Amino acid sequence: MLYNVLETQAEPNMEYTNPLFTVDSVLFTVKNEQLLVLLTKRAQAPFTGCWGLPGGFIDVQQDTNTDATASRKLEAKAGLKPAYLEQLQVISGPDRDPRGFSVTLAYFALVAYQNVSPQISSVESASWIAVNDLEKINLAFDHLEIIQIAKQRLQQKTLYSMTPVFCLPTQFTIGQLKSVIETIIEKPIQRKSLMRRIEASDIFDLSEKKIPSGGRMAQLYTLKPGADLVNFERNLNA
């Protein structure tokens, strides 16, 4: 006993115990006026059999940074590349993983449902779940909390940017964009306000095509190649 105490004190430069470090992604899409999140069924302990966020460990041989880790894990677990990916935040603590102190870098990502529907349905262990139905699901770790934080960030960004276009195919109509935005922020917006922002942002091209919509034909738009998203100086609605 005494011996151990002395030995510890004699090593002030000891290596700190390195905590577990993982990268997890909250990948959203929108389908039928519902915000969906991608969950995977956990094959290993802890929380075997529970649903959780797709993620895993950095592969220092392969990954050039944590963005690459997030992408690689989404590719491996659900066979898809997100259209949008950004860091959300780090969550850490001694009690969130039974194996010990853990640090998780959470990403927040978007894809168009149309682009990934076939891949997901072919993967047994991955599934889209409506964010508003998550109480019914038994989620691993603090993943429910992380999803709520990601949802809030998505809602916030939707008020001052065109981020939700990444939930749509490359060609889309104003009506579709309006619907996706309304699903995300859970409030109606004015079509006129959206049109003004599309015009002002100058990041969209008119396609030559129009598509049927139940009424008058709708103009198709695309994001200009290489265009960066713009942040507006005012929020919508809120």
Next chain:
Amino acid sequence: MLYNVLETQAEPNMEYTNPLFTVDSVLFTVKNEQLLVLLTKRAQAPFTGCWGLPGGFIDVQQDTNTDATASRKLEAKAGLKPAYLEQLQVISGPDRDPRGFSVTLAYFALVAYQNVSPQISSVESASWIAVNDLEKINLAFDHLEIIQIAKQRLQQKTLYSMTPVFCLPTQFTIGQLKSVIETIIEKPIQRKSLMRRIEASDIFDLSEKKIPSGGRMAQLYTLKPGADLVNFERNLNA
């Protein structure tokens, strides 16, 4: 050779090499119309003798999360507690640290210069450097880049919140706040606009006191106890 290849393939569940994980802070303050950042002189390799951001490893025995790590390191290296602390972002890659793949969680923090000036000057190895003079300094790792990212975030937040109050003592005047804001965003603002926001945010109390200012006495304000910062729905200036 062949044996090694087979062995690798036979261990799909092998432990990944855990990268180095550190927590660094970009602590800003404002003094004499200059934005300053706290740097520490590195005692150990790599980059011995260079200036760098105060930070270090998580202590899984002591820290309840990475926020605690950031605070503890600021306390240890400069003897101070920041008035404001939030996550900035994770920077990672195989080449940013000569020791190998590294992951750094950067924090962004604020203090009032008046509150910490004595501590810093008593610490040999810590010093405030003007952010606009950093080219002259030999900075460790990619710390220059991290400081620039933190500065941008601070500028952005200043446009839609009262975050800069954390660069001031608990009692402060509108004139002081205006000056700090202008230093941060490097642009003049309208005193009237600031007054309107102070009124609208409803997070400040008038003190009973006024202080001299070179002209008419200036009203002292304080942040209401327990008040959360408000995000305005429009940006200033920009």
Next chain:
DNA sequence: AGAATAGTGTCTTTCAGACACTATATG
């Protein structure tokens, strides 16, 4: 008095909200 800073009154500008109106598709 004159200079300096604090604080107010008020007009302009910008952009979102509201909503009526026109346009064009379908059955």
Next chain:
DNA sequence: CATATAGTGTCTGAAAGACACTATTCT
């Protein structure tokens, strides 16, 4: 034709910008 959705015209409203004006303090 009616209905549904696309898209426009234009008025209102909220909050920032501009800036002149008053108020107070010091020398």
